[in-house]
Amino acid sequence: MHKLIHSNIGRLLFFGALGCLLFLAGNRVDELRVYQGATLAMFVVAISSIILLTGYSGQVSLGHGALLAIGGYSAVLARNYWSLPIWLCFAVAVLATAAAGSVLGTAAARLSGPYLAGTTLALAVGLPSIANQFSFLGGEQGLLFDVGAPPAFLGADFSPYKWYFWIASSAALIALWWLQNILRSRYGRTWRAVRGNEVAAELSGIHVGKAKTLAFTLSAGLAGLGGALLAMTIGTVSPSAFPLTLSFSLLTGAVLSGVTTLPGVMIGAVTLVATPEIANAISHRLGDSGAVTSNLPGLLVSALLILVVMLVPNGPVEQLRSIRTRRSVSTSR
Amino acid sequence: MTLIVSELCVDHGAIRAVDHVSLRIEQGQLAAVIGANGAGKTTLLRALSGLTPARSGSATWKGHDLLHSKPEKLVRFGVSHVSEGKSVIPELSVEENLNLGALWRRNAKESEQTRNKIFETFPRLEERAGQLADTLSGGERQMLAIGRALMAKPELLLLDEPSLGLAPLVIAQIFQSIRDLTTQMGLTVVLVEQNALGALEIADVGIVLNLGRIAATDRAQSLIENPQVRAAYLGY
Amino acid sequence: MFTFIDTLLIGLTSGAVYSLMAIALVLVWRSTRVVNFAQAGQALLSTYIGYECMGRFHSFWIALALAMILGAGVSALIEMLFMRTLFKRNTGPIAGVAPIIATLGLLGIIRGGIGIFMGGKETIIRPPLSNVGFTISGHTFALSPFKLVILSAVLIMMILLSLIFTKTNIGLALRASAYAPEIARLAGVKVDAIRTLGWAIAGAAGAAAGMLQTPNGTGALSPDSLEFSLLLVFGFIAAVIGGLESLVGAVIGGLLLGLVLAIVLMYVNATLLFMTAFVLLIVVLLVRPQGIMGKKAGRRA
Numbered sequence: 001m002h003k004l005i006h007s008n009i010g011r012l013l014f015f016g017a018l019g020c021l022l023f024l025a026g027n028r029v030d031e032l033r034v035y036q037g038a039t040l041a042m043f044v045v046a047i048s049s050i051i052l053l054t055g056y057s058g059q060v061s062l063g064h065g066a067l068l069a070i071g072g073y074s075a076v077l078a079r080n081y082w083s084l085p086i087w088l089c090f091a092v093a094v095l096a097t098a099a100a101g102s103v104l105g106t107a108a109a110r111l112s113g114p115y116l117a118g119t120t121l122a123l124a125v126g127l128p129s130i131a132n133q134f135s136f137l138g139g140e141q142g143l144l145f146d147v148g149a150p151p152a153f154l155g156a157d158f159s160p161y162k163w164y165f166w167i168a169s170s171a172a173l174i175a176l177w178w179l180q181n182i183l184r185s186r187y188g189r190t191w192r193a194v195r196g197n198e199v200a201a202e203l204s205g206i207h208v209g210k211a212k213t214l215a216f217t218l219s220a221g222l223a224g225l226g227g228a229l230l231a232m233t234i235g236t237v238s239p240s241a242f243p244l245t246l247s248f249s250l251l252t253g254a255v256l257s258g259v260t261t262l263p264g265v266m267i268g269a270v271t272l273v274a275t276p277e278i279a280n281a282i283s284h285r286l287g288d289s290g291a292v293t294s295n296l297p298g299l300l301v302s303a304l305l306i307l308v309v310m311l312v313p314n315g316p317v318e319q320l321r322s323i324r325t326r327r328s329v330s331t332s333r
Numbered sequence: 334m335t336l337i338v339s340e341l342c343v344d345h346g347a348i349r350a351v352d353h354v355s356l357r358i359e360q361g362q363l364a365a366v367i368g369a370n371g372a373g374k375t376t377l378l379r380a381l382s383g384l385t386p387a388r389s390g391s392a393t394w395k396g397h398d399l400l401h402s403k404p405e406k407l408v409r410f411g412v413s414h415v416s417e418g419k420s421v422i423p424e425l426s427v428e429e430n431l432n433l434g435a436l437w438r439r440n441a442k443e444s445e446q447t448r449n450k451i452f453e454t455f456p457r458l459e460e461r462a463g464q465l466a467d468t469l470s471g472g473e474r475q476m477l478a479i480g481r482a483l484m485a486k487p488e489l490l491l492l493d494e495p496s497l498g499l500a501p502l503v504i505a506q507i508f509q510s511i512r513d514l515t516t517q518m519g520l521t522v523v524l525v526e527q528n529a530l531g532a533l534e535i536a537d538v539g540i541v542l543n544l545g546r547i548a549a550t551d552r553a554q555s556l557i558e559n560p561q562v563r564a565a566y567l568g569y
Numbered sequence: 570m571f572t573f574i575d576t577l578l579i580g581l582t583s584g585a586v587y588s589l590m591a592i593a594l595v596l597v598w599r600s601t602r603v604v605n606f607a608q609a610g611q612a613l614l615s616t617y618i619g620y621e622c623m624g625r626f627h628s629f630w631i632a633l634a635l636a637m638i639l640g641a642g643v644s645a646l647i648e649m650l651f652m653r654t655l656f657k658r659n660t661g662p663i664a665g666v667a668p669i670i671a672t673l674g675l676l677g678i679i680r681g682g683i684g685i686f687m688g689g690k691e692t693i694i695r696p697p698l699s700n701v702g703f704t705i706s707g708h709t710f711a712l713s714p715f716k717l718v719i720l721s722a723v724l725i726m727m728i729l730l731s732l733i734f735t736k737t738n739i740g741l742a743l744r745a746s747a748y749a750p751e752i753a754r755l756a757g758v759k760v761d762a763i764r765t766l767g768w769a770i771a772g773a774a775g776a777a778a779g780m781l782q783t784p785n786g787t788g789a790l791s792p793d794s795l796e797f798s799l800l801l802v803f804g805f806i807a808a809v810i811g812g813l814e815s816l817v818g819a820v821i822g823g824l825l826l827g828l829v830l831a832i833v834l835m836y837v838n839a840t841l842l843f844m845t846a847f848v849l850l851i852v853v854l855l856v857r858p859q860g861i862m863g864k865k866a867g868r869r870a
Contacts, residue, residue, distance in 0.1 A: 301677065
């Protein structure tokens with residue numbers, strides 16, 4: 001059973017089964033949850049891009065929000081100016097962001113730790129504001145994104161939110177399946193070697209610069225997909241849709257998931273979706289003041305982040321794994 | 334002022350690296366701890382200087398509990414540890430590295446006297462006083478590391494594989510210096526070494542560790558003449 | 570002609586404030602090898618404290634001193650409560666990244682906390698000296714007594730702190746604890762206490778940055794204020810440009826950033842501000858990946 005799950009066919013079946021489950025779930029749940037499901041799927045994609053970049057190749061990015069912005073804007077532009085079908089717009093988003101990622105990646109490969117963090121931070125703050133400069137990018141208000149109505153064969157009362165959910169989930173499932181494959185391939189092993197010790201990796205014949213750039217490129221592609229999904233769920237793109245806090249939230253989600261492993265990615269995504277809800281509930285109890293409502297979600301997420309980093313730095317999944325390993329070692333003595 | 338270790342057990346991850354080790358080292362003795370790679374020698378020293386927590390057992394010296402104190406505190410009790418391979422800070426100069434060892438003493442005059450004595454023992458360090466430790470050769474770094482430990486005016490000196498990575502001629506010099514310093518300053522020394530013969534030749538007492546347990550304890554000279562020890566560790 | 574000089578002056582003074590922030594960041598980096606993103610949040614908190622003190626004591630200077638002292642205290646507390654636990658448990662693949670993420674989390678908490686408790690309040694800090702420019706032959710320059718204070722404060726701090734780091738025993742202990750904590754321990758240095766000291770000094774510097782920056786701008790203090798965001802991002806960028814290893818670099822980085830941004834602001838377009846900072850950063854790092862004053866890597870064991 002274990003072997004089956006870890007083989008390629010096994011994984012494909014797993015994702016296929018997951019897809020069917022989601023399809024069934026989508027039919028039984030109300031509109032709000034379905035919409036949240038779409039947002040959840042978006043976060044899954046975005047967070048997994050960080051897991052690839054930071055968890056596997058060891059490069060810290062504080063600016064994934066900017067990459068999401070590139071993806072979002074690309075998708076919207078492709079739709080509005082070229083009237084491409086939706087799936088093609090998403091493809092454009094992925095490719096455009098990946099291209100940007102490869103350029104950034106070559107610069108990033110030469111930078112270490114805090115210098116890379118600083119550069120990505122500057123990018124996260126600087127890039128969205130470019131939209132204010134050029135009118136075709138919609139300026140401050142941004143552009144509208146219309147993915148179109150669900151196809152006729154699905155029935156007249158198929159809500160658009162469910163349609164978003166389907167698109168987002170399929171995109172997420174495909175992305176995850178693809179990512180899982182790559183991470184388990186020799187590319188994944190190469191990245192882990194680079195993350196562990198760059199000098200040793202270089203000495204064993206790995207071209208560290210190329211590996212890092214590749215990771216950046218692929219991560220950017222995923223982020224671009226996430227950005228397109230974000231644009232779809234909120235219906236617009238604008239500079240304010242990609243603030244600095246988005247980059248921080250994604251990083252938080254990745255850490256909560258366990259930045260070095262993919263299976264935990266749902267944990268981070270669920271937290272990011274659930275926290276505003278919980279925060280709203282709490283601020284409701286506390287009297288609904290404006291200050292509390294706008295600050296509480298960020299506060300909760302940050303508090304959670306600190307707790308996780310201090311107590312369970314490798315993420316809950318990895319922590320469970322190491323407990324299991326320790327137990328099996330001590331019982332075998 | 335004896336170093337008394339009793340039933341010491343230290344774990345290294347899931348492995349028991351030091352297994353019920355007991356030993357006595359009298360004041361003024363130079364004890365060589367030899368054994369194969371992975372025998373637990375380094376772990377033993379790390380436990381004695383408070384760097385690695387011990388599982389059980391005890392280690393006392395001058396009435397101080399060595400196992401449950403922070404390393405920086407033990408220095409003030411006269412325990413100095415030169416760790417394996419990396420006891421020198423490359424970004425600081427030679428002089429700064431030395432001064433680091435005496436910072437806690439807060440007596441500038443005394444520290445200067447000690448520093449001068451160290452420069453006498455290792456004249457090469459005086460030549461390179463202003464240079465970054467990064468630029469020193471392996472042997473010079475080892476001298477600097479030992480010098481730094483001596484700046485604290487220790488009474489118990491723990492040395493972890495000082496000969497590691499050094500040329501044979503330099504090793505001989507280092508070992509000789511260690512022997513001379515031990516005698517001159519009345520130090521008690523625990524010398525962990527893979528270079529078994531060299532270590533035993535300058536030591537008073539020898540301890541053989543194998544897989545975390547003591548395989549033999551005797552006067553150093555007796556161990557050198559012991560046929561089993563010779564076969565296993567001395568190569569002849 | 571005058572506009573150009575004014576631009577330079579504006580650039581220098583705003584750059585000086587970024588330098589202060591950068592100094593705080595470099596201090597923490599040099600003494601604990603961590604980039605403290607929460608520094609700006611701490612600066613904000615200290616400035617609020619300063620504001621309260623101004624209300625009590627009616628003197629900017631007393632408020633500044635108190636803000637720095639309390640800022641140091643808060644910083645030390647943060648180090649003891651959070652960072653020490655982090656260092657102890659910081660192993661595994663995430664080791665390099667964890668402190669960065671933790672300080673980001675702290676930033677969020679501080680910002681959120683301030684937003685909740687002080688959110689709606691109108692808080693203004695007025696400059697203690699005239700912030701009106703000197704007038705020479707009929708033209709008012711963009712240099713005022715207050716701005717002179719800021720510039721001198723930065724220079725004094727840079728010189729003082731550099732001397733402390735390189736010429737004193739405390740400085741040696743700080744550097745050793747950052748480069749090689751285990752070796753420093755074995756040498757008898759109380760590494761934990763020294764680290765806390767490093768953070769405390771940085772906290773004081775950050776507090777000064779916040780207190781000086783606020784009256785320099787609009788004077789309004791709020792967690793969402795533009796000044797605060799600028800301090801966060803530009804302070805960090807200035808530190809990186811200068812090379813995290815050097816206090817002098819922090820000042821150079823800050824001044825350079827301030828000048829370039831002022832030029833862009835005046836002659837090009839205000840909306841390109843952040844993008845310019847990014848471009849400057851990339852250009853500097855491409856030419857010198859370790860920053861302007863940074864030393865080339867190559868740590869040999």
